[in-house]
Amino acid sequence: MKKLVAFVFVLMSLCSATSFAKLPDPTDFFAGKWKIMVAGTPNGDVTFSTNLVRKDGVLTGQLKIVGDDSLPLVDISKVEDDKEKVVIYFTIQGYDVNAELTKVDADNLKGSLMGMFEAKGVRVKE
Numbered sequence: 765m766k767k768l769v770a771f772v773f774v775l776m777s778l779c780s781a782t783s784f785a786k787l788p789d790p791t792d793f794f795a796g797k798w799k800i801m802v803a804g805t806p807n808g809d810v811t812f813s814t815n816l817v818r819k820d821g822v823l824t825g826q827l828k829i830v831g832d833d834s835l836p837l838v839d840i841s842k843v844e845d846d847k848e849k850v851v852i853y854f855t856i857q858g859y860d861v862n863a864e865l866t867k868v869d870a871d872n873l874k875g876s877l878m879g880m881f882e883a884k885g886v887r888v889k890e
Contacts, residue, residue: 792818793867794843794850797888799830800863802877813888814852816843827854849875 800812811830816823823843829835841860842853850873851864865875865885873885 793847794823794845797890798873798885799888800827800865800873800883800885802863803882805877805881814840814885816840816850816852823850827852829856 795816795818798814798816800814802810802812812827813830814825814827816825818824823845825840825843826837827840828837838854838856840852840854844851844853847867849864849866851862853860853862855861861878863875863877863883864879865873865883868874871887871889873883875883875885877883
């Protein structure tokens, strides 16, 4: 009987310890800083620096074109995400555009801008 009580005590301790452990939220895979490179646009290859932040359960953020500090930050108007894919909507140079990116591995994304231009994303590690 003592062994059973000890076993139950150890099991309960393990369960409570794991409930207090901070486990990463898998829905936050896309949250963070990313560099997104888009190849072959009418303006040549373009790189965006993007910071996605989860607020009230929804991803939001801003992006900036890398290489031209005179350009302002661009607000991301909408983000759709699930476990494997993110779609970022924004307006740039008067055009409403979207970038659809799929998870490749822990630090890389691939997809397209407007379904026409190849896009690759790389997580920025600080």
